[in-house]
Every structure is written in structure tokens, then in C-alpha cells.
Amino acid sequence: MKLRQSFVNMIGARGTSTMNNLRGVYTLWYRDILIFGRDRVHIISSITLPLLFVFVFGIGLSARMGDLAPGINFTQFLFPGIIGMTILMSSFTAGVSVVWDREVGFLREVLIAPISRASVAMGKTLGTATIAVIQGIIILLFAPLVDISVSAWTVLVLLPLMLLLAISMSSLGILLATRIKSLEAFHGLMSLLMFPMVFLSGVFFPLQGLPAWMDILVKFNPVTYGIAPIRQVVLGASPDSLFSIVLFGHTMSIWEDVTMLALFAAAMILLAMWSFGKQD
Amino acid sequence: MTDYIIKVEKLVKRFGKLAAVDDISFSVVPGEIFGFLGPNGAGKTTTINILCTLLKPTSGRASVNGFDVVRQQSQVRQSIGLVFQDPSLDVRLSGLQNLRFHASVYHVPAPIREQRIEQVLMMMELWDRRNNEVRTYSGGMKRRLELARGLLHYPKVLFLDEPTLGLDPQTRSHIWEYILDLRQREGTTIFLTTHYMDEAENADRIAIIDYGKLIAIDTPERLKNIVSKDIISVKTDDNDRAAEEIGLRYRIEVIRDGDELTFEVANGEEFLPTFVREFGTKILSINLHQPSLDDVFLKLTGREIRQEAASSEIKTIVRQYDRRTRH
Ligand SMILES: Nc1ncnc2c1ncn2[C@@H]1O[C@H](COP(=O)(O)OP(=O)(O)OP(=O)(O)O)[C@@H](O)[C@H]1O
Ligand SMILES: [Mg+2]
Numbered sequence: 278m279k280l281r282q283s284f285v286n287m288i289g290a291r292g293t294s295t296m297n298n299l300r301g302v303y304t305l306w307y308r309d310i311l312i313f314g315r316d317r318v319h320i321i322s323s324i325t326l327p328l329l330f331v332f333v334f335g336i337g338l339s340a341r342m343g344d345l346a347p348g349i350n351f352t353q354f355l356f357p358g359i360i361g362m363t364i365l366m367s368s369f370t371a372g373v374s375v376v377w378d379r380e381v382g383f384l385r386e387v388l389i390a391p392i393s394r395a396s397v398a399m400g401k402t403l404g405t406a407t408i409a410v411i412q413g414i415i416i417l418l419f420a421p422l423v424d425i426s427v428s429a430w431t432v433l434v435l436l437p438l439m440l441l442l443a444i445s446m447s448s449l450g451i452l453l454a455t456r457i458k459s460l461e462a463f464h465g466l467m468s469l470l471m472f473p474m475v476f477l478s479g480v481f482f483p484l485q486g487l488p489a490w491m492d493i494l495v496k497f498n499p500v501t502y503g504i505a506p507i508r509q510v511v512l513g514a515s516p517d518s519l520f521s522i523v524l525f526g527h528t529m530s531i532w533e534d535v536t537m538l539a540l541f542a543a544a545m546i547l548l549a550m551w552s553f554g555k556q557d
Numbered sequence: 558m559t560d561y562i563i564k565v566e567k568l569v570k571r572f573g574k575l576a577a578v579d580d581i582s583f584s585v586v587p588g589e590i591f592g593f594l595g596p597n598g599a600g601k602t603t604t605i606n607i608l609c610t611l612l613k614p615t616s617g618r619a620s621v622n623g624f625d626v627v628r629q630q631s632q633v634r635q636s637i638g639l640v641f642q643d644p645s646l647d648v649r650l651s652g653l654q655n656l657r658f659h660a661s662v663y664h665v666p667a668p669i670r671e672q673r674i675e676q677v678l679m680m681m682e683l684w685d686r687r688n689n690e691v692r693t694y695s696g697g698m699k700r701r702l703e704l705a706r707g708l709l710h711y712p713k714v715l716f717l718d719e720p721t722l723g724l725d726p727q728t729r730s731h732i733w734e735y736i737l738d739l740r741q742r743e744g745t746t747i748f749l750t751t752h753y754m755d756e757a758e759n760a761d762r763i764a765i766i767d768y769g770k771l772i773a774i775d776t777p778e779r780l781k782n783i784v785s786k787d788i789i790s791v792k793t794d795d796n797d798r799a800a801e802e803i804g805l806r807y808r809i810e811v812i813r814d815g816d817e818l819t820f821e822v823a824n825g826e827e828f829l830p831t832f833v834r835e836f837g838t839k840i841l842s843i844n845l846h847q848p849s850l851d852d853v854f855l856k857l858t859g860r861e862i863r864q865e866a867a868s869s870e871i872k873t874i875v876r877q878y879d880r881r882t883r884h
Contacts, residue, residue, distance in 0.1 A: 297664055304661040312649050315690075382645040386706075389609050390662040391635040 301392030305400025306407065309374075313408045323412050327363045331356055331416075331423065345483060346519050349512060352423045354520075357511035358480035360416050361442060361504040364409045365478075368443040369471055371405035372450030376463045379454075398451055398553035402546060405450070406443035413439045417511075425511065434510050441535065442503035445542035448549040455552040474500045479508075483519055496524060502537040505529075561620075562587045562714060562746045563608065568617035570603050570769075577603040579769035580617070585746060585762075587713075590736075592760030593750040594850065596858075600769040601750040602642055605716050608748070609639050622713050638663075640707035642718035642750075644699060648692040652683055652702050655691060656709060663710040677705035680731055700724060704732060711739065717749040721756065733759060754850045763850065767858050780853045787825030788852050789832075790817045792841040799838040812859060819855065 335352035378384040478500035563585035570578040606612040622636035681701035764774040793799040
């Protein structure tokens with residue numbers, strides 16, 4: 278009871294009812310979905326870059342490269358990585374939209390509403406994460422073009438994995454947005470963080486045989502634990518395959534990857550909710 | 558419960574060196590219409606932001622509906638509604654979606670929600686445009702939508718920061734009808750800032766604020782009594798000499814306001830003819846009027862409050878003229 282109370286205080290939900298806060302989460306989530314649904318150009322542009330990566334970069338390199346694993350060429354290897362990258366890049370923009378809302382004044386409408394700030398942060402996180410997952414699924418629809426067969430079961434397992442990655446990245450974006458107030462500064466910081474996170478996560482290359490310094494960075498990168506399980510599920514690879522992460526000599530299972538990512542996601546979302554309540 | 562719905566004690570807000578709100582205290586009773594009057598940068602919006610939990614005071618205390626604005630923020634937020642001075646709409650949503658968003662986060666029950674949305678949209682004459690994205694609205698339409706949104710839920714205290722700035726007189730009077738009715742039916746307390754003197758005179762009490770300090774607080778009538786006499790403004794071809802002459806001859810205080818001289822006399826209508834006949838400096842124009850809050854402000858601060866407001870009115874007139882001639 279005491280623990281619950283101090284948690285409630287920490288995320289700033291004191292004095293508002295759970296029902297109202299849930300509705301607050303839903304309303305903010307729904308707003309993001311509405312705006313995304315209206316914006317055809319955004320939908321199309323958000324999948325263009327990933328598709329270029331798969332069909333130009335991937336196929337171009339595959340032509341000169343043998344299979345990376347039995348029956349899996351570079352394009353097929355790259356494909357699930359690009360799904361992860363799409364989700365990561367898209368969910369990071371949660372922060373941009375918070376900074377934007379602050380700049381145009383709409384954030385004040387939200388901040389003085391009788392819902393807790395934590396539920397605002399939560400709604401925003403889930404809204405962006407949902408959109409990111411939708412974009413990931415759109416990319417997934419192109420699987421047959423690179424000779425990957427995707428079953429309904431694969432999609433079902435993939436959904437929570439994608440959502441977890443999306444939530445951890447969108448709450449990281451929101452956390453940063455509570456501290457960085459200018460749109461330019463946020464864009465700068467975003468690319469400063471996003472590209473290393475993408476490049477050092479195994480999107481573009483297998484994680485085996487890397488130089489020691491890179492290996493350390495890769496294993497410190499939380500995104501790594503989001504990309505690996507997505508790849509293993511999409512490619513149907515066996516648990517001890519080339520595509521798993523080896524940490525301190527231990528080959529990690531999908532469950533272990535997911536646990537790492539979930540811990541990171543939980544930390545990020547709590548920090549985001551807390552920090553959102555502390556800003557003015 | 559306290560007797561006051563808003564209580565402010567020794568409130569201070571500093572931005573760096575600047576004291577935007579400088580040790581002000583006042584209280585508002587439930588159901589009151591309380592006006593905040595002051596020139597640009599006086600600290601009106603800053604005070605509202607503190608009362609609405611958007612800003613933390615540097616020192617001092619304030620409570621709304623009995624809740625402390627620092628320690629009981631959620632309870633305060635459940636008690637208030639606010640129309641911001643600056644834009645705060647989501648321009649990517651339609652007018653209707655902006656209102657639905659608001660109704661939803663303010664827990665307006667579903668059955669009455671649509672009905673109220675229709676009512677405020679009709680009043681603001683935005684019903685026909687409700688499904689258009691707000692980015693396609695004109696400036697005045699956006700302002701009307703902000704007001705519609707602010708009036709959608711029925712809070713204990715409604716803060717209106719320059720609510721009708723830039724709106725046409727007809728819309729302004731609609732809004733005032735609605736506000737007065739809201740107070741009547743729901744007992745809503747209204748806290749407003751404005752530049753329009755006629756609007757301020759709707760208030761039960763007015764606080765005049767300048768450079769972050771409260772310089773007067775009273776009913777409009779009693780404030781006008783500060784300027785108990787009639788007011789005469791003159792323009793002459795030599796204001797220095799004229800000021801000296803008035804001072805010497807009538808032993809009254811003269812205030813300079815731009816290129817005008819202003820002074821008060823007990824009985825303006827009788828004073829004027831003799832004044833014009835006897836005055837030694839050439840008079841370019843002369844004007845006699847009954848005291849208004851404008852004059853109260855001028856008297857208290859030595860400055861005119863309406864300069865900015867007046868220039869924006871002229872712009873509106875020019876714009877209307879443009880539109881008419883283009884057709
Ligand atoms: N966030 C801020 N940072 C620094 N200074 C600020 C900030 N907000 C307001 N100020 C300063 O505080 C003073 C009071 O501003 P405020 O917005 O309260 O004035 P106001 O009475 O609402 O004026 P107006 O009639 O123009 O709306 C101004 O000098 C302004 O520059
Ligand atoms: Mg203001």
C-alpha cells in the first residue's frame with residue numbers, strides 16, 4: 278500500500294482517478310492515430326527509406342555475397358533488421374511530436390487537463406508505438422518479394438516483440454523531449470543517438486566476429502536485444518544460430534533477449550512518466 | 558471550505574532578474590467576475606499560469622477552490638478551465654476533433670458531450686466548418702474555436718486570458734451573454750484579463766496591475782470615482798507652455814500623454830467655454846469626456862493602457878476596408 282502510494286506520487290498521478298487517467302491515455306493515443314490516418318504522405322514516406330534499403334542496398338550487395346547462413350542470403354538477413362530499424366526510427370519521433378506540441382502551444386492544453394501527466398506520457402508513448410508497429414507490419418507485407426514466407430503465427434509472435442521495441446524507443450524520445458525544448462536541438466540529438474543505435478544493433482551485419490570495441494558497444498546497445506529476436510522469428514532460425522546474441526560466452530535465447538529489452542523499456546517508460554510530470 | 562475560491566498571498570514570480578509578478582495579494586469570492594487589467598507585460602498571463610499550475614511561483618502562496626497550486630496540482634486542474642491568450646489548438650485536427658479531445662480529457666459525459674459541442678460551435682458560428690482541419694481556419698475562427706473549447710466543460714473557475722482579442726463586436730457580445738449565463742446557472746467564477754475597457758466594466762471587481770504590482774482593486778464604479786471629475790484633453794501648438802499656463806491659472810495637475818495634455822475639472826460643460834475663450838496658447842483640438850477605466854489607469858500610472866489595443870483595432874478596420882474595395 279505504502280509502496281503503491283509512493284509509486285503513484287512518483288509518476289504524478291496523485292488525486293486523479295484511475296478511470297480518468299485511463300481515458301486520458303486513450304484520448305492521447307487516439308489523437309496520434311487520427312493524425313497518422315489523415316497523413317497519406319507521412320505513411321508513404323515512412324516506408325520508402327526502409328524499402329530502398331531492402332530492395333536496393335540489400336539486393337545490390339547480395340549479388341556479390343554468398344549466403345550468410347544455410348539458405349539465407351544477405352537481403353533475407355537484412356529484411357527483419359530493416360523492420361526493426363523502421364520501428365526504431367518511427368517511434369523515436371514521439372519526442373519530436375512532444376517538442377512540436379510545446380512549440381505550437383497545444384501541450385499546455387494537455388498539461389492543465391485533469392489527467393495525470395504520467396498518463397499523458399503513457400498515451401503519447403503508446404500512440405507513437407502503435408503507429409511504428411503499423412509501419413513495421415507494412416514492411417513485413419513485402420516479405421514474399423524477398424522469398425521469406427511469413428505465417429499467421431509468425432505475425433502473432435512478432436507483434437509483441439515489435440511493440441516492446443517501439444515502446445522502449447518512444448519513451449526514450451519522450452524522456453529527452455521533456456528536457457530539450459527546441460525542435461532544432463531535438464532533431465540534432467535525435468540523429469546523434471539514432472544512427473549509432475541503428476548501426477550498432479546488428480541491423481546491417483551479423484554480430485559474430487566483430488572487433489572487441491564494437492562488440493562491447495553492440496552489447497550495450499538496448500536495440501540489439503530488439504533486433505535479434507525479430508530476426509530469429511522472421512527467419513525461423515534455430516535458437517543457437519548465427520543470429521543470436523552471445524553475452525559472456527552464453528548464447529541468449531529469444532526469451533532472454535526479450536527480458537533485457539523489457540527491462541530497458543520499463544525503465545524508460547517510468548523515467549518518461551516521471552520526467553513528464555516534473556517539467557514546466 | 559474557505560469563503561474564497563481564489564486566494565493569492567504575497568505571490569512573486571521572477572524570470573532571472575525580472576519580477577514579472579511582484580508581491581501581489583488578492584482574493585476572489587465564488588461566482589464573482591474578476592477582471593485583471595494592465596498594460597502589456599504587466600504580469601497578467603504569468604499570474605494566470607501560476608494559478609493554473611503551469612508555472613511555479615518563486616515565492617508566496619496561491620490556492621484555487623481551496624487547493625494549493627503547488628502541492629495539490631491535480632485537484633486544482635480538476636477545478637479550472639482556461640482560454641489561453643496564445644494559440645493552443647492542434648491545427649492538424651478538425652475543429653470537431655479538437656473539441657472532442659477536450660471533452661474527453663475533461664470527462665464531459667458522453668450523452669451531453671455532442672450536444673454541448675454543437676451548442677458552442679453554433680454560438681461561435683463554426684458549425685459549418687467543424688470538419689475542416691484547423692490549419693485552414695482564419696485567425697478569428699481559430700480564436701473562436703479556442704473559446705468554444707474553453708466553454709465546453711463547466712469548471713468551478715474559468716480563466717479567460719484576453720478572451721475576445723481580435724473578435725468582432727457581435728461575437729464578443731455573444732460570448733459575454735454565454736459567460737454571464739454560465740455564471741448564473743452554474744455559479745462559475747470568472748477570472749479574466751482584457752484590454753477592452755467596456756468589457757472590463759462587466760466585471761464585479763477589477764484589479765489593476767502594472768509592472769507586476771497591484772496598484773488598485775475595487776468595483777468598476779468605485780475605481781471610476783478615483784477620477785471623480787470630468788476629463789479634458791487638449792492638443793496645442795506648444796504643450797510645454799500650455800501645461801504651465803493651466804497649472805498656474807487653475808492650480809490643477811496636468812498629465813502628459815503623447816502629444817496630449819489631460820486634466821480633470823469638476824464641471825466640464827461649464828468650464829470648457831471660458832477655458833477656450835481665455836486660454837493664451839493656441840488650441841488645436843479639445844475633448845471633454847466622462848471618466849472610464851482608461852482614465853483610472855492613466856491617473857494611476859501616468860500612461861495610457863490602450864495604445865496596443867487601439868492600433869490593432871485600426872488594423873482590423875483597414876483590413877475590412879481592403880476586403881470591401883477588392884470586391
Ligand atoms: N517564460 C518567460 N521567461 C522570461 N520572461 C518571461 C516569461 N514569461 C513572461 N515573461 C516576462 O514577464 C513579464 C510579464 O509577462 P506576462 O505575459 O505575464 O504579461 P501580460 O500582462 O500577460 O502582458 P500582455 O498584455 O502582453 O499579455 C514580461 O516582461 C515578460 O517578458
Ligand atoms: Mg498576457
